[in-house]
Amino acid sequence: MEQHHEQHGHQQREQHEQHGHQQHGQHAHGAAGGPVSWGTAARATLHCLTGCAIGEVLGMIIGTALGWGNVQTMILAIVLAFFFGYALTLRGILAAGVDLRTAIRVALAADTLSIAVMELIDNGVIALWPGAMDAHLSDPLFWIVLAIALAAAFVITTPVNKWMIGRGKGHAVVHQYHH
Secondary structure, three states: OHHHHHHHHHHHHHHHHHHHHHHHHHHHHOOOOOOOOHHHHHHHHHHHHHHHHHHHHHHHHHHHHOOOOHHHHHHHHHHHHHHHHHHHHHHHHHHOOOOHHHHHHHHHHHHHHHHHHHHHHHHHHHHHOOOOOOOOOOOHHHHHHHHHHHHHHHHHHHHHHHHHHHOOOOHHHHHOOOO
16 A cells, blocks of 8 residues: 555656646747746847847948938838848748748747837937937947947837747747757
């Protein structure tokens, strides 16, 4: 009888450990929905922020070099932010052996809302900051406001990504292809 209780207890521990491992996988990546850590959300946001920052800076450099006005330069910066945000995601998905058509669909699903929120916040801060729109690349104000704008975009977009990943959307879709 005692051996039966030990065996039953062992089986319950194994089931608990397996269940705990399954939950850990869901918590860490959020691919199946459910609770998502702030660290996971922050990493997804940082990924988007990298592409956005590359596009923003490149757009501003090109617009300034070509002597474009503020509106044209901002539009170029936003277009390039989306391009580089998607490109970084595509690179990882394609490296996992996914075909281009599927990779594009996954990147669009994963990044569109995140990049849109990030761009809205980032460009909103720049547009509303006195003198920022007229600051040149050699002006410290340009770089200070850009850093503040990107930091604000990161802080505000991280909860959006946490919410999306927790529902199996956003970067949760990308995680399916990384394993």
